[in-house]
Amino acid sequence: MIIFNILCRLCYYMSVVSVSMPEELLNRIDQFADDHGYTGRSEVLREASRNLLGEFEDKKLEDRDLMGVVTVVFDYETTSVEEKMMHLRHEHEDIVASNFHSHVGGHHCMELFVLEGSLEEISTFVGKIRATKDTLTIDYSVLPVDDFGPLADMS
Numbered sequence: 001m002i003i004f005n006i007l008c009r010l011c012y013y014m015s016v017v018s019v020s021m022p023e024e025l026l027n028r029i030d031q032f033a034d035d036h037g038y039t040g041r042s043e044v045l046r047e048a049s050r051n052l053l054g055e056f057e058d059k060k061l062e063d064r065d066l067m068g069v070v071t072v073v074f075d076y077e078t079t080s081v082e083e084k085m086m087h088l089r090h091e092h093e094d095i096v097a098s099n100f101h102s103h104v105g106g107h108h109c110m111e112l113f114v115l116e117g118s119l120e121e122i123s124t125f126v127g128k129i130r131a132t133k134d135t136l137t138i139d140y141s142v143l144p145v146d147d148f149g150p151l152a153d154m155s
Helices: 002-012 023-036 041-054 079-091 119-130 149-153
Strands: 066-075 096-104 108-117 135-144
Touching: 023 041, 066 079, 066 119, 079 096, 079 108, 079 119, 108 119, 119 135
Parallel strands: none
Antiparallel strands: 066 108, 066 135, 096 108
């Protein structure tokens, strides 16, 4: 009974947040919640938020030289996304080692960025990409460049 009372008190302290999103995405979140046993969309969004915030908090990556690969897909008719990608490439030219643009399917473009820098620099770049309106998908990976096993010893 005491545990229940403590948990109920914690629930009352949660803030209610209003989030705008396309109906299709909301439907996918609701379906995901049903399919995976979540109590509702709030639980899904809380978990997703915790995961997003924890992505770049890996202590093993701090103070190391890193390589990042970022892939962005967007509708080619959305010229503002392509302009933003060009702007970010120039703004972060100190960490952008390579950039590749390709047409994918009938109406999509893909931007691929290869980054070399610190965890903070790569995190900042990915955050700016994620904040870009009208992107369809954003995927990335981060890898320490000093951790290639036997290849690290080759000069």
